[in-house]
Amino acid sequence: MIGADLLHSQQVRNAWELFARAPGVMLTPFGQGNESGKLSFRGFNGEGEVNAVKLLIDGIPSNDNAGGMPMLVAVAPLEIQRIEVVRGTNDPRFGLHNIAGNANIVTRTGGNDGEARLAYGSFDTRQLQLVKGMDDGHWSQNYVFAYQDIGGYRDHARSHNLTLAGKWFYTTGDGRTRIGLSARHAESKAQEPGYLVAADAYRTPAASYPYAQSDGGNRQLTQAGLHLDSEPVDGLSLSAKAYANTIDDQRWLRFAVTASQQERIIHETHVGVLGTLTYRPQPAAPGGGYAIEGGVSAERQHDHSPRYNTAGQVRVATTRDHHFRFDTLGAYVQAVIRPVPSLKIIPGFRVDKIDGHFTDPSRGVAYPVQDYGLIKQPKFSAVYAPSPEASLYANWGRTFQVGAGAAAFQSTLTRLRPSVNNGVEAGIKLAPADWIDGRIALWRQRASDEVKRRLNDPTGDSENVGETLRRGVDVQVNLRPGQRIVTWLAYAWQRAAIVRPDPAAPATINHEIDHVPRHVYSAGLDFQATPALKFSAWGNGQGNYYLTSANSGGKYGGFVLLNASASWKLSPAVRLELQLKNLANRYYEYVWINDQTRHAPGDGRAAYLSAYVTF
Numbered sequence: 001m002i003g004a005d006l007l008h009s010q011q012v013r014n015a016w017e018l019f020a021r022a023p024g025v026m027l028t029p030f031g032q033g034n035e036s037g038k039l040s041f042r043g044f045n046g047e048g049e050v051n052a053v054k055l056l057i058d059g060i061p062s063n064d065n066a067g068g069m070p071m072l073v074a075v076a077p078l079e080i081q082r083i084e085v086v087r088g089t090n091d092p093r094f095g096l097h098n099i100a101g102n103a104n105i106v107t108r109t110g111g112n113d114g115e116a117r118l119a120y121g122s123f124d125t126r127q128l129q130l131v132k133g134m135d136d137g138h139w140s141q142n143y144v145f146a147y148q149d150i151g152g153y154r155d156h157a158r159s160h161n162l163t164l165a166g167k168w169f170y171t172t173g174d175g176r177t178r179i180g181l182s183a184r185h186a187e188s189k190a191q192e193p194g195y196l197v198a199a200d201a202y203r204t205p206a207a208s209y210p211y212a213q214s215d216g217g218n219r220q221l222t223q224a225g226l227h228l229d230s231e232p233v234d235g236l237s238l239s240a241k242a243y244a245n246t247i248d249d250q251r252w253l254r255f256a257v258t259a260s261q262q263e264r265i266i267h268e269t270h271v272g273v274l275g276t277l278t279y280r281p282q283p284a285a286p287g288g289g290y291a292i293e294g295g296v297s298a299e300r301q302h303d304h305s306p307r308y309n310t311a312g313q314v315r316v317a318t319t320r321d322h323h324f325r326f327d328t329l330g331a332y333v334q335a336v337i338r339p340v341p342s343l344k345i346i347p348g349f350r351v352d353k354i355d356g357h358f359t360d361p362s363r364g365v366a367y368p369v370q371d372y373g374l375i376k377q378p379k380f381s382a383v384y385a386p387s388p389e390a391s392l393y394a395n396w397g398r399t400f401q402v403g404a405g406a407a408a409f410q411s412t413l414t415r416l417r418p419s420v421n422n423g424v425e426a427g428i429k430l431a432p433a434d435w436i437d438g439r440i441a442l443w444r445q446r447a448s449d450e451v452k453r454r455l456n457d458p459t460g461d462s463e464n465v466g467e468t469l470r471r472g473v474d475v476q477v478n479l480r481p482g483q484r485i486v487t488w489l490a491y492a493w494q495r496a497a498i499v500r501p502d503p504a505a506p507a508t509i510n511h512e513i514d515h516v517p518r519h520v521y522s523a524g525l526d527f528q529a530t531p532a533l534k535f536s537a538w539g540n541g542q543g544n545y546y547l548t549s550a551n552s553g554g555k556y557g558g559f560v561l562l563n564a565s566a567s568w569k570l571s572p573a574v575r576l577e578l579q580l581k582n583l584a585n586r587y588y589e590y591v592w593i594n595d596q597t598r599h600a601p602g603d604g605r606a607a608y609l610s611a612y613v614t615f
Contacts, residue, residue: 002083009567011119011579011608013150013159015072015080015105020540022085022103023476023490026520027540029590031600033159033190034219034251038069041087042100042423042445043470043496045515045545047592049452050401054094054102058182060225060243065268065303065326066404066453067097070247072105074186074221076146076163078117078129079107087474089397089423089445092332092348092379093276093295099399099421100445108133109167109180110140114615121579121608124151124158142167144184152193153603155208156215159190169227177230184223191216192253195598201589205601214261214312217251235282238275245270252313255456255594263308263315272299288338294331301326301356305405307458319458321362322406326369327355334379342386346395348379354402358409367409370416375400394426404453406460421447427474435480444471446499456594465549467500468513484528491521498549511551515592517543517558532569539563547593556597559588575612582606 002021010018019025019039028046029037038046040053051067062071087101094102111133119127127148134141144165151158169180194212196205225243232238247268254261276295305322308315334348356369377398385391401419402408427441450465472494479487496513524538539562544555565579582588585605592598 002085004081007080007083008078008115008117008612009565009577009579009610010077011121011581011610012077013148013161015075015077016069018077018080018083019085019103020522021524021538022083023522024087024474024492024520025085026517026542028515029588029600029602031154031157031193031590031602032253033157033192033215034070034073034188034217034249035192039103040100041085041492042443043472043494043513043516044100045496045513047515048455050099050450051097051404052099052101052401054096054098056094056102056104057184057223058107058225058227059104059241059274060182060223060245061094061096061270061272061274061297061299062223062245063097064247064266065301070219070249071221071223071245073161073188073219074163074165074184074223075105075107076129076131076144076165078115078146079131079142079144079165081106081108088395088425088443089399089421090346090348090379090381090395090425091397092334092350092377095297095330095350095352095375095377095400096299096328096402099401107144107165107167108142109169110135110142116613116615117610119608119610122606123153123603124149125606125608126150138171138173140167140169140171140180152191153606154193154206154601156191156213157193157208159188161186161188161190176232178228180227182223182225182227184221186219186221188219189216190219192251193600194253195255195592195600198597198599201599201601202587205587205589205604209257211254211257215253217249219250220246220248222246235280237278237280239278240273240275242273243271252310255598258595260316261310261312262319263310263313265304265306267304269302270299272297288340290338291336292333293335294333296331298329299327303405305460306362318362320460321360322358322460323360324358324405324409325356326408329353329355342384344383344385346379346381346383348381348397350377350379351375352377352400354408356408358406358411360406365411367411369409370403371410372402372416372418375402375418389431391429392427393429394424396422396424398422401447401450403451403462407451407453407462411461417449419447419449419451421445436478438475438477440476441474442472443474444469446470464502464504465513466498466502466505466508468496469499470494470496486526487524489521489523491519493519505549508549508551511549512546514548515545515557517545519543534567535565536567537562537564547591547597553593553597556591556599557589559586559602561586561588573614577610577612579608579610580605581608 040046044052084104114132146163165184192215193208249266278293280291330352332350352375359366379397381395383393423445425443429439431437451462496516501508522540541560544558562583567577588602
């Protein structure tokens with residue numbers, strides 16, 4: 001979990017950047033307008049070929065059809081109460097996109113307080129966030145307003161974003177039932193600076209080529225949810241949600257002077273429900289006991305994804321006109337068994353079913369969904385805590401991957417099965433003293449018949465990767481050497497390899513999967529110099545990666561970025577903060593390859609001044 005105290009002071013453009021504080025999470029900074037970046041973990045890259053992280057906002061599924069996370073634009077950092085990250089394959093609550101784990105952004109509910117943050121800084125950055133809560137014990141209301149206007153480090157990189165959100169909840173007099181409505185909407189308009197060839201990226205990293213001057217995009221995002229939490233009788237609790245997401249994205253991009261500009265449109269409407277019922281016997285058995293939880297979920301998507309060749313944002317030709325319905329239905333059961341106080345055993349089982357239909361009027365074709373059958377996913381976890389200072393844990397679980405977009409449908413007579421991911425993890429958590437705690441874990445995840453999207457292919461098809469093996473080590477340490485000092489360190493070693501390649505690419509055996517660095521790390525220190533003055537320093541980094549599964553050419557993308565801040569509390573209600581990003585002015589970049597390497601340099605050194613007001 002990442003708490004509000006670590007999140008609200010972060011100077012970011014998009015909520016995905018906040019995950020830099022989460023152990024083992026890798027960030028991929030595209031730096032292309034609304035496609036600014038992405039998070040991933042457990043040896044999966046952020047390219048969008050395999051989107052392996054299930055995103056939730058207040059428990060509502062929030063990925064797009066392909067597993068991307070555009071809905072993060074609709075979350076203001078100041079409204080976040082905490083971020084919960086579950087890495088691994090043992091969580092049965094979610095099916096689709098839960099390949100490597102899930103991330104849930106929990107926003108404020110209730111409270112009688114307000115907070116505003118006004119920031120100004122480098123690259124003509126102007127940001128305003130305002131949150132307000134009102135709660136009389138029965139009715140609670142929460143409101144969010146956020147606006148930002150950023151000129152950008154690179155040329156032709158200005159962006160605007162407006163976010164509005166609200167929550168309205170009612171709690172009954174006996175406190176057993178709470179019902180509510182949540183809603184959020186965001187609108188973004190951004191220019192894209194495009195990609196540079198290597199020589200230009202290193203010589204003039206802030207440049208943008210003339211052919212990219214009409215690149216950019218518009219994005220509108222809306223989410224609405226109905227929530228019910230109830231405890232009708234002692235020991236029995238019910239949680240249910242109904243939701244609707246709409247994603248409208250229009251993007252123009254041109255990858256090279258020799259290529260034509262593309263217009264890519266995504267229009268998606270997702271409607272779904274989730275329900276969970278939990279039984280805990282009352283009173284609990286002395287020294288042990290059990291609990292049983294079961295849940296169901298259903299989602300229907302109506303998606304439209306046309307693409308065009310354009311010149312200066314004027315359409316020249318249609319390259320595709322994809323329309324599809326994509327439905328998922330899932331159910332799970334999980335038990336928590338405590339035979340003795342020191343041992344917890346958690347068996348679980350999930351099953352999912354996929355349905356849908358696809359058409360492309362531009363080509364006069366229609367296909368049914370692939371017959372994936374019932375996708376069965378057993379799970380098992382155990383935790384043994386011989387003392388309060390130490391606990392051992394292990395888990396095993398199965399997750400799955402199916403095709404995204406057109407790749408989920410039967411365009412050929414070949415029947416595809418889901419790619420099954422079997423993951424195992426073992427670790428130890430230690431807290432030998434009140435000033436130190438940490439954990440170390442070893443994990444591995446093996447996938448059968450992994451496929452990846454062809455991102456620049458207008459057919460929307462996928463290609464077979466083969467059988468893959470991901471493995472790694474996670475280490476986390478938190479130190480509190482004094483009442484005024486807190487330090488933390490997180491390190492992840494990972495390797496993602498192809499162990500049984502696609503027969504069409506036999507040379508890739510034992511090769512590393514592209515854009516997956518071996519090392520991901522972060523560290524930081526907070527020093528409370530006086531009750532009013534606080535200094536912080538932190539950094540994060542990663543190793544280099546190959547650009548293709550051929551593992552030819554050089555490695556790119558490694559970086560170490562250092563940041564620092566000073567916070568001064570002028571009064572109980574007013575605080576000022578100066579934040580320095582990329583303190584050493586290090587060059588870093590995101591790189592991919594087509595006919596040659598294409599580079600997107602990251603931001604140089606930047607300074608931001610923020611004012612916080614509570615009311």
